[in-house]
Amino acid sequence: MLDVQESTPCWVDVDLDAVGNNIASVKKFLHSGDVRLMAVVKSNAYGHGLLPVARTAMTRGADALGVTHPNEGIALREEGIDAPVLIFRPLLPGEEEDIVRFGLTASVSTVEQAELLSAAAQKFGLRTPVHLKIETGMGRTGFLPETLKAMANRLFSLPGLEWEGIYTHFASAAIDSSFTRRQFQNFCGIVQDFAIKGIEFPLRHVCNSAAALLYPEMHLDMVRAGTLIYGQLPAGVTSPALDLEDTWSFWTRVIHLQKARSGATIGYGRTHRVRRDTVIAVLPVGYRDGFGLDVQRRPAGLLDLGKVIAKIILGYLGHPVGSPYVSINGTLAPVVGRIGMELSCIDVGNIPDIKVGTPVLVQVRRTVVKDSVPCLYRCQVPSHSNSGPEMQT
Numbered sequence: 001m002l003d004v005q006e007s008t009p010c011w012v013d014v015d016l017d018a019v020g021n022n023i024a025s026v027k028k029f030l031h032s033g034d035v036r037l038m039a040v041v042k043s044n045a046y047g048h049g050l051l052p053v054a055r056t057a058m059t060r061g062a063d064a065l066g067v068t069h070p071n072e073g074i075a076l077r078e079e080g081i082d083a084p085v086l087i088f089r090p091l092l093p094g095e096e097e098d099i100v101r102f103g104l105t106a107s108v109s110t111v112e113q114a115e116l117l118s119a120a121a122q123k124f125g126l127r128t129p130v131h132l133k134i135e136t137g138m139g140r141t142g143f144l145p146e147t148l149k150a151m152a153n154r155l156f157s158l159p160g161l162e163w164e165g166i167y168t169h170f171a172s173a174a175i176d177s178s179f180t181r182r183q184f185q186n187f188c189g190i191v192q193d194f195a196i197k198g199i200e201f202p203l204r205h206v207c208n209s210a211a212a213l214l215y216p217e218m219h220l221d222m223v224r225a226g227t228l229i230y231g232q233l234p235a236g237v238t239s240p241a242l243d244l245e246d247t248w249s250f251w252t253r254v255i256h257l258q259k260a261r262s263g264a265t266i267g268y269g270r271t272h273r274v275r276r277d278t279v280i281a282v283l284p285v286g287y288r289d290g291f292g293l294d295v296q297r298r299p300a301g302l303l304d305l306g307k308v309i310a311k312i313i314l315g316y317l318g319h320p321v322g323s324p325y326v327s328i329n330g331t332l333a334p335v336v337g338r339i340g341m342e343l344s345c346i347d348v349g350n351i352p353d354i355k356v357g358t359p360v361l362v363q364v365r366r367t368v369v370k371d372s373v374p375c376l377y378r379c380q381v382p383s384h385s386n387s388g389p390e391m392q393t
């Protein structure tokens, strides 16, 4: 592990080489060189840092970037990144001028949005690329097929718009294959109807990470991958055709060691009772940092319910099951008691050489980590001006 100041209580370690290798692997998996890869860098690149990841993505084979909000696209442009950037969410009236000025690509879900973009493009004397968003089952954004039919003439007669792409988004690609196939068929039907009328879209795209892995026949012209490039398989997808590397880890330090006697309880609600004399290490992380945020699944059946009850009983007897573990000096230590807002406890009674300041690897929800947590970027392959480890806040 690389050096971080001893007084830094929490930090994120981002392995940009791993991100780059994952991007190269996904790109290779799309073997036919004609399938483009859009690296999805929304939500601060899933907590990895928008700009370093965007630069890495573009040097390791991505063809375009995808974000949710216009301000993320503008941030990319202001740092000199000139790759195509698709904005996923619908625009608010007033946002279209920035889209045009910064050369971003809007997703169009209504005629009104298209009209405002067209007006902005004309004002600046430019043609602005747009992607037509189709609603096929996600139920959030995009034209319903019947609305699209009625509006098509108006849409495609608007000046200043370049209809570069058409896409839809899957609601349950990892789990529900019949629904995903239905979404895909509806999408293809619409694309075909347009083709018959002589309207072609150079970039047709539907796949997120799960669909890209499970349905190669749906790759079309481009896939939009987030999860995979950050080294994870989509939940519910088990057969990895890819060799993915871990990209992200969250570290904290022991800030206090506390002896606890057999029979003492730890934390709010007194949910954990100590069974033998031990040592508790206190960590400066809590649910505010995304620690212990993983949602408890609703029991899916009687067997599941039985497991939940067994866990509660074992927990009551002082054997926490399924409670989070952290890694300290290469050993797993259980989190004991409820995770607090900003402090948590682990039992280190059996682990030697624990001191105040010892680093601890913890599992936290990546996308909720605060921007104020410093990020240590590691890269050997120089993809941009900085090479080697670098600490940024």
Ligand SMILES: *Cc1c(COP(=O)(O)O)cnc(C)c1O
Binding pocket: 040, 042, 088, 169, 207, 208, 209, 210, 224, 225, 226, 227, 228, 234
């Ligand atoms: C987030 C997002 C993706 C990427 O999803 P992953 O499952 O992380 O690959 C693709 N397309 C759209 C429209 C998205 O919002």
